Amino acid sequence: MNKKELVDALSPDTDPAPLFALADKIRREQVGDGVHLRGLIEFSNHCRRRCYYCGIRAANAKVRRYRLTPEQILDCARTAVSLNYKSVVMQSGEDLHWNPKELASVVEKIKTTTSLAITLSVGEHSKEDYTTLRSAGADRFLLRFETSDRRLFSMLKPDSNYDQRFRCLAWLKEAGFQVGSGVMAGLPGQTAASMADDILLFKELDLDMVGIGPFIANPDTPLGAAPNGSLDTALRMVALTRIVTRNTHIPATTAMGTLHPQGRQKALKCGANVLMPNISPTEHRTDYSLYPGKICVNEAPEQCAGCVDAMLAGLGRQRAEGFGHSLKQV
Ligand code: 5AD
Ligand code: FES
Numbered sequence: 001m002n003k004k005e006l007v008d009a010l011s012p013d014t015d016p017a018p019l020f021a022l023a024d025k026i027r028r029e030q031v032g033d034g035v036h037l038r039g040l041i042e043f044s045n046h047c048r049r050r051c052y053y054c055g056i057r058a059a060n061a062k063v064r065r066y067r068l069t070p071e072q073i074l075d076c077a078r079t080a081v082s083l084n085y086k087s088v089v090m091q092s093g094e095d096l097h098w099n100p101k102e103l104a105s106v107v108e109k110i111k112t113t114t115s116l117a118i119t120l121s122v123g124e125h126s127k128e129d130y131t132t133l134r135s136a137g138a139d140r141f142l143l144r145f146e147t148s149d150r151r152l153f154s155m156l157k158p159d160s161n162y163d164q165r166f167r168c169l170a171w172l173k174e175a176g177f178q179v180g181s182g183v184m185a186g187l188p189g190q191t192a193a194s195m196a197d198d199i200l201l202f203k204e205l206d207l208d209m210v211g212i213g214p215f216i217a218n219p220d221t222p223l224g225a226a227p228n229g230s231l232d233t234a235l236r237m238v239a240l241t242r243i244v245t246r247n248t249h250i251p252a253t254t255a256m257g258t259l260h261p262q263g264r265q266k267a268l269k270c271g272a273n274v275l276m277p278n279i280s281p282t283e284h285r286t287d288y289s290l291y292p293g294k295i296c297v298n299e300a301p302e303q304c305a306g307c308v309d310a311m312l313a314g315l316g317r318q319r320a321e322g323f324g325h326s327l328k329q330v
Contacts, residue, residue, distance in 0.1 A: 034320025186229015
């Protein structure tokens, strides 16, 4: 699809039904009916940055900051194993306390004591640090570029540099990670043209994974009064991303489930093939609030596992076999 076709497909005036049906068909052909479950460990909510949309930004004094110990992270990984998840995502704010060597040693411990695939989502680092983490055994890395619109990016991420973000994505690839990126849909000032560019960029970057969620205004941030993104637009983005990128892994995101009780189910029906059930300790979940109303904060890991299995059964889908590695490398 070219840019004009993407812009048209994103327009609320276009009936999304044929688009969703096509994306669902391509999803089935390219990645099958299996849904990969990645257990999400939110291991620190400390962050040095002040992104305008994000609830755990450094300037938000209301946040009760926490940091799991290596032993607690290992416990989460063991929980993932007991729930028969094949991979975990270790996510945190850009927490300077965790130097990459320490993080690498936690990764190494998980890799030597379990068969889990590990995804890191820990922000921008040097090329050397990415290589250290990859050598420790981390398989994948998620770093959303958030928006392809350079001006919007600088406005939303005052401490970050647009070009540096993409340099990091290139370094991650060079270090041998399976690389995921993504964006928020419905950011203030974001146009259909820029969302079309996001999708074309997913393709150009030849990503292994693409995560998309609606923007949800957090009252404790500078964008607190902005309108939320719409689920419809986010779903169109998922469908178009499936159509354009073919065999990437695309999650039905928590933000979609937050905007609508059937949000994740809808995403699984228009292109998504991954779920990321939370396995963080329940006592800290409310403190990892990037946006308000986040689902699963009162649940325990076992409850989310039961919930997602029921969700899959309701959709006539099942857990995928295997680790869910990139399909680009086979
Ligand atoms: N609304 C929706 N998504 C958000 N994220 C951060 N803050 C928000 C928000 N207010 C997303 C970003 C980030 C991911 C971990 O969560 O895209 O990369
Ligand atoms: Fe956590 Fe549904 S996935 S309660």
